[in-house]
Amino acid sequence: AQSVTQLDSHVSVSEGTPVLLRCNYSSSYSPSLFWYVQHPNKGLQLLLKYTSAATLVKGINGFEAEFKKSETSFHLTKPSAHMSDAAEYFCVVINTNAGKSTFGDGTTLTVKP
C-alpha cells in the first residue's frame, strides 16, 4: 500500500521569497518520488524525481527537493519565487514493482507581486 499527503492545499508567497511545498509519503516498497506541476488548462510537467540516487534532487526552474527517509518526506523548495511559478503542484509516489502511481491532493501555489 502507498499514500501521499500534501500538507498544504494552498500556499501563498511574495515574489522573490522562498517556496516550501510539503509532501509526506508512505510505501511498502522503496518508492520513486516525483513532483509534477500543472499550469492552468495545461498537462502535467515533471519538475524533478527521486529514484534512490542522491537524496537532494535538483529539477527545472530552480526547484529542488530532499528525500528524507527517516521523516518519509519529499518537500519541494525554491529559494526565490517567480510569478510564473503560480500553478498546482502534485507530489507523486510510484510503486516501482507494480507501476502503480498515487498522486497527492495537490498544492496551489499563489505568488503575489
Add this chain to the structure above:
Amino acid sequence: EPEVTQTPSHQVTQMGQEVILRCVPISNHLYFYWYRQILGQKVEFLVSFYNNEISEKSEIFDDQFSVERPDGSNFTLKIRSTKLEDSAMYFCASSWDRGNTGELFFGEGSRLTVL
C-alpha cells in the same frame, strides 16, 4: 522533443453515449496509463497497460471502461455508457519503465463533458 499527444482536446457528449479518447504515447515507451481529474479535484489513477494487457487498475475503472492498443501506436480509453460523473479531464501518460529510473510523460489531456 518527443511528446504524448491526445485527441480530442475537448469532447461534449450526451449521457449514455459511448466515448473513445485517443492517445499516441512516445514511440519507444512500453507502459501506458490513463488518469482522471475531476474539476477542482486530485488526479486519480485509472489504469496501467503493458504488453497488451492491463497490469493494474483502480476501483474507478469499472466495467464501463476499457482500454486498447489497436495498432501499436494508439492507446485508447473507451467509456461505454457515459454518466454525468464521468465529466473530467482525462490524461494519458507513458513511460519506458515502471518508474525505476524513468518518469511518466503526460499528454495535455482530453476534457470530457457529459450533458
